[in-house]
Amino acid sequence: MNVQTGVAPASDIVIDVEHLTKTFDGRAVVRDLSMQVRRGMIYGFLGPNGSGKTTTIRMLCGLLTPDSGRGTCLGYDIRTQARQIKRHVGYMTQRFSLYEDLSVRENLEFIARIYGIPRPVQAARDAIARLGLAGRGNQLARELSGGWKQRLALSACTLPSPQLLLLDEPTAGVDPKARRDFWNEIHGLAAEGLTVLVSTHYMDEAERCHEIAYIAYGNLLATGTVDEVITAAHLTTYTLTSRDSAMMTRLTDELAHAPGVDMVAPFGNSLHVASRDAAALERALAPYRQQPGIDVAKASASLEDVFIDLMSRAQDNFQ
Amino acid sequence: MPHSTAPPLKGGGLWRRTYAMLLKEFIQLRRDRISFAMIVMIPLVQLLVFGYAINTTPRNLPTAVLLQEHTDLGRSILAAMKNTRYFKVTQLPRTEAEVDHLLASGTVLFAVEIPAGFERAVRRGDNPSLLVIADATDPVASGSAVSALGPLVQSALSHDRDVMASSITTPFNVEIHARYNPAGTTQLNIVPGLVGTILTMTMLIFTALSVTREIERGTMESLLAMPISPFEIMLGKIIPYIVVGFVQAALIIGIGIALFDVPIFGSLLLLAVLSTLFIATNLSIGYTFSTVAQNQLQAIQMSFMFFLPNILLSGFMFPFSGMPQWAQWVGECLPLTHYLRIVRAIMLKGSTLPDLRYDTIALFVLMLVAMTIAVTRFRRTLD
Ligand SMILES: Nc1ncnc2c1ncn2[C@@H]1O[C@H](COP(=O)(O)OP(=O)(O)OP(=O)(O)O)[C@@H](O)[C@H]1O
Numbered sequence: 234m235n236v237q238t239g240v241a242p243a244s245d246i247v248i249d250v251e252h253l254t255k256t257f258d259g260r261a262v263v264r265d266l267s268m269q270v271r272r273g274m275i276y277g278f279l280g281p282n283g284s285g286k287t288t289t290i291r292m293l294c295g296l297l298t299p300d301s302g303r304g305t306c307l308g309y310d311i312r313t314q315a316r317q318i319k320r321h322v323g324y325m326t327q328r329f330s331l332y333e334d335l336s337v338r339e340n341l342e343f344i345a346r347i348y349g350i351p352r353p354v355q356a357a358r359d360a361i362a363r364l365g366l367a368g369r370g371n372q373l374a375r376e377l378s379g380g381w382k383q384r385l386a387l388s389a390c391t392l393p394s395p396q397l398l399l400l401d402e403p404t405a406g407v408d409p410k411a412r413r414d415f416w417n418e419i420h421g422l423a424a425e426g427l428t429v430l431v432s433t434h435y436m437d438e439a440e441r442c443h444e445i446a447y448i449a450y451g452n453l454l455a456t457g458t459v460d461e462v463i464t465a466a467h468l469t470t471y472t473l474t475s476r477d478s479a480m481m482t483r484l485t486d487e488l489a490h491a492p493g494v495d496m497v498a499p500f501g502n503s504l505h506v507a508s509r510d511a512a513a514l515e516r517a518l519a520p521y522r523q524q525p526g527i528d529v530a531k532a533s534a535s536l537e538d539v540f541i542d543l544m545s546r547a548q549d550n551f552q
Numbered sequence: 553m554p555h556s557t558a559p560p561l562k563g564g565g566l567w568r569r570t571y572a573m574l575l576k577e578f579i580q581l582r583r584d585r586i587s588f589a590m591i592v593m594i595p596l597v598q599l600l601v602f603g604y605a606i607n608t609t610p611r612n613l614p615t616a617v618l619l620q621e622h623t624d625l626g627r628s629i630l631a632a633m634k635n636t637r638y639f640k641v642t643q644l645p646r647t648e649a650e651v652d653h654l655l656a657s658g659t660v661l662f663a664v665e666i667p668a669g670f671e672r673a674v675r676r677g678d679n680p681s682l683l684v685i686a687d688a689t690d691p692v693a694s695g696s697a698v699s700a701l702g703p704l705v706q707s708a709l710s711h712d713r714d715v716m717a718s719s720i721t722t723p724f725n726v727e728i729h730a731r732y733n734p735a736g737t738t739q740l741n742i743v744p745g746l747v748g749t750i751l752t753m754t755m756l757i758f759t760a761l762s763v764t765r766e767i768e769r770g771t772m773e774s775l776l777a778m779p780i781s782p783f784e785i786m787l788g789k790i791i792p793y794i795v796v797g798f799v800q801a802a803l804i805i806g807i808g809i810a811l812f813d814v815p816i817f818g819s820l821l822l823l824a825v826l827s828t829l830f831i832a833t834n835l836s837i838g839y840t841f842s843t844v845a846q847n848q849l850q851a852i853q854m855s856f857m858f859f860l861p862n863i864l865l866s867g868f869m870f871p872f873s874g875m876p877q878w879a880q881w882v883g884e885c886l887p888l889t890h891y892l893r894i895v896r897a898i899m900l901k902g903s904t905l906p907d908l909r910y911d912t913i914a915l916f917v918l919m920l921v922a923m924t925i926a927v928t929r930f931r932r933t934l935d
């Protein structure tokens with residue numbers, strides 16, 4: 234099945250929630266959130282710190298009860314059928330939550346027994362071999378490096394053969410090579426039909442998702458494929474380049490205060506300028522086009538531009 | 553489209569999940585050197601400390617002797633007392649008021665009054681009374697001193713041919729006034745009592761930490777996301793410590809028998825079964841604290857708040873029958889109260905289960921109440 238196209242039949246919708254709201258101490262942390270995730274999809278969940286990603290994921294697997302709203306996960310009601318959801322969902326928490334004082338093998342055996350996997354000792358041994366940790370099964374989990382901890386946690390999540398994986402920032406603090414391996418693994422799992430919802434702060438990871446959702450201050454601001462999200466933002470962007478660093482500093486200052494310019498970000502010798510209003514941006518840049526030593530070139534908006542723009546707009550609206 | 557094949561959700565599996573949980577707890581306990589040391593060290597240290605107090609016959613007990621008459625007999629009793637290492641006659645007061653003051657201030661722990669006309673009464677065979685006043689706040693010390701006094705006076709008198717010839721039985725009474733602790737707990741009560749208090753303390757602490765520790769280490773979030781019920785988690789966390797408690801109880805009773813000659817008149821099996829019940833009751837209560845407390849410190853504080861009345865109102869420190877009614881009612885709600893009765897009755901009186909049914913049922917009810925609260929209080933979500 235091509236996950237990118239076509240309307241999926243209802244049974245192929247793995248996560249289907251509407252109007253979820255969660256309040257902590259009178260503060261709405263998630264507001265009126267609705268989303269649908271189809272089977273086999275890698276769904277990226279992005280948003281600034283404290284935007285409600287973890288809270289949403291916890292509601293999806295029955296660890297938090299929404300204050301209002303309804304929904305299903307794998308066809309089970311998130312309010313009343315938490316037990317069935319737990320059996321078929323693998324949840325990898327943001328903070329490492331395996332037992333640090335148990336060995337790799339003991340952690341996996343524990344999970345295998347809880348989920349009723351036949352021959353748990355064998356199942357754990359196989360998982361260790363697949364992980365590439367053969368020979369280190371007796372090492373305590375606390376002695377593993379950050380990258381290995383994350384891979385062990387993922388392996389623990391997938392051990393009971395879940396149908397849905399909820400991964401909360403699985404690659405935070407992991408080196409680029411380990412991150413790439415991790416993502417290759419996620420793609421492999423998705424190819425086997427697993428649905429993966431993964432939260433992240435990394436743009437390159439967002440680009441490896443089939444679809445993404447962007448949440449800020451508890452509000453879902455954008456959903457779709459990466460291209461759809463970028464197009465929908467209607468951002469016009471330019472890159473200004475100059476070798477004169479004093480000139481760059483002056484430019485940055487002037488453009489930041491120019492009307493119609495929404496974003497100015499220096500990158501080495503170049504300056505990234507973006508705006509939702511194309512005409513206003515043209516007007517703001519017009520004086521610099523003739524100046525010698527400055528090169529003005531049209532650029533395409535990156536996902537990061539879009540997210541920063543979404544976030545600053547959300548800040549204006551909700552704070 | 554390939555589907556992942558999860559094994560079907562089984563209806564049963566309660567024991568399987570409980571087994572997984574208790575296996576995990578066992579491994580964690582084994583890795584935790586300090587807890588492990590605590591299991592062995594607490595009973596050992598406690599017993600040796602208490603055992604020292606039990607074992608050492610009091611020496612040089614500061615004593616006051618009030619001689620109301622100056623006769624040969626009086627002087628030979630005084631000399632006999634001075635000759636033993638039990639008593640150290642430090643004061644020779646002249647009035648009873650002075651004796652009271654010496655006792656109240658703690659200058660002496662023991663006072664002997666030889667009343668006026670004592671010698672004459674003995675010789676006449678009137679069976680007069682020798683008044684002994686003991687500060688019984690330390691019942692172990694004063695108790696053995698009191699019991700040592702009788703033979704001592706007797707031997708003092710045996711030098712006196714006339715007296716011994718004229719009577720076959722003891723020619724006088726020792727009238728004892730135990731002050732401050734009228735019941736004077738006996739030594740044999742202490743080892744059985746220690747079994748109960750040590751178990752209460754260690755069992756409470758072990759389970760009181762079990763849930764809060766998972767929350768503080770962040771492992772609770774994973775555990776809650778797994779298909780395991782609060783009841784299974786509770787069983788898995790309690791059962792390993794039943795074994796631990798059992799080892800401790802065996803250790804204390806074993807040492808008690810070996811070192812202090814504590815007898816066991818009743819059935820060892822019954823003692824083992826009812827001790828297990830008592831252990832499970834305390835574990836359930838500790839576990840309940842763990843589900844209520846916000847963090848490990850709170851859990852410890854709650855355990856301690858519960859431990860204190862157990863020590864004070866159970867009959868371990870003070871005789872149960874001597875307590876006011878309200879305190880007795882509180883005492884009836886504490887597991888240690890019932891266990892003390894059970895363990896003293898089995899070890900010292902040889903009681904059987906029918907004799908102990910009331911206390912057994914009480915322990916059982918307390919355990920069920922604690923477990924019910926724990927399972928209902930257990931937070932299944934992170935709300
Ligand atoms: N149990 C709770 N009680 C009170 N407030 C909470 C609780 N859990 C989360 N919050 C608050 O809700 C907000 C959203 O938290 P959440 O963890 O969902 O954000 P997040 O998007 O996962 O952030 P991050 O990227 O830092 O992980 C935060 O401000 C947090 O302080």
Ligand SMILES: [Mg+2]
Pocket residue numbers: 286287288327401
């Ligand atoms: Mg988070």
